[in-house]
Amino acid sequence: MPKWKYFSYNPLSHLINSSVNEIILPDLHIHTAMSADATDDAEEYVNRAIELGIPVIGISDHFDFNPIDRSFGCYDYEKARNTVGELRAKYNGVIKILLGVEITYESPFHDDIVAGLDGKDFDYVIGSIHYVDGVMASERSSISEYEKRDTADAYGVYFREMLRMLDSGLVDIVGHFDLCKRYGIEVYGPFSEDQVPDNLIEKCLRTMIDKNIALEINSSGYRQSPNEPYPGEAIIRSYLNMGGRRITTGSDAHDISRTGSGLSEIGSLLERLGIEEVFIYKNRQPILFNIG
Ligand SMILES: [Zn+2]
Ligand SMILES: [Zn+2]
Secondary structure, three states, X not given: OOOOOOXXXXXXXXXXXXXXXXXXXXXXXXXXXXXXXXXXXXXXXXXHHHHHOOOEEEEOOEEOOOOOOOOXXXXXXXXXXXXXXXXXXXXXXXXXXXXXXXXXXXXXXXXXXXXXXXXOOOOEEEEEOOEEOOXXXXXXXXXXXXXXXXXXXHHHHHXXXXXXXXXXXXXXXXXXXXXXXXXXXXXXXXXXXXXXXXXXXXXXHHHHHHOOOEEEEEHHHHHOOOXXXXXXXXXXXXXXXXXXXXXXXXXXXXXXXXXXXXXXXXHHHHHHOOOOEEEEEEOOEEEEEEOO
């Protein structure tokens, strides 16, 4: 029986079947209909999260700067801020609702990203690498590109861009750290640090620790071909061994049926790794969230 329990202050805990031993973690990675690849409104997510007993959710729609992105031009900051503000008031004391955002970092668009984020009051910015040299890593079509490249080339490109993102100072959290494995594993086999050249994984983790940038454990990988989170356990262990402690959790839901999906597996993983705290963010500041 897991020692982990619902957060003690969760006012809805009496509604939850006490025989359920799920670990309820914050879900800081959620896409609403404002993202071109997602459906459902923020309030529908809030209601689903309340049903599940999730204590904190963060709305983190795509804010993209490359015109080839599906979500390019979709992001409406005023609408997101107002929606979250209204929901916070309506569900005050029931669930914490945060306003995050997920940017795609691509160095050619660095200046546009700086300008796009300027003056906006997010609780946190998730920075994600979605491309391997212009190839969308979250789409199956990336396989044909990988077949033309060797492992070190494809993964090297991905993590070198991540290093540039980490140096940019623009992001609080790295989203789905090793997304490149999603389809990469179908060409290159099981993903491991050894496949990535120049110690780039270690360099990224070291930079994150030095710059206080959080590592997201993203559960969407459980429902995709890797069948493990982004990043997998070995990389999380490396991060911990290097002294990293700033972990966030998210489902990367693109519809309400995925709200909190896979977070109980992540809870078990964190327990196995002896991690008793994760972080949420408010006004770009990390807040410790005890789960032990
Ligand atoms: Zn993403
Ligand atoms: Zn996402």
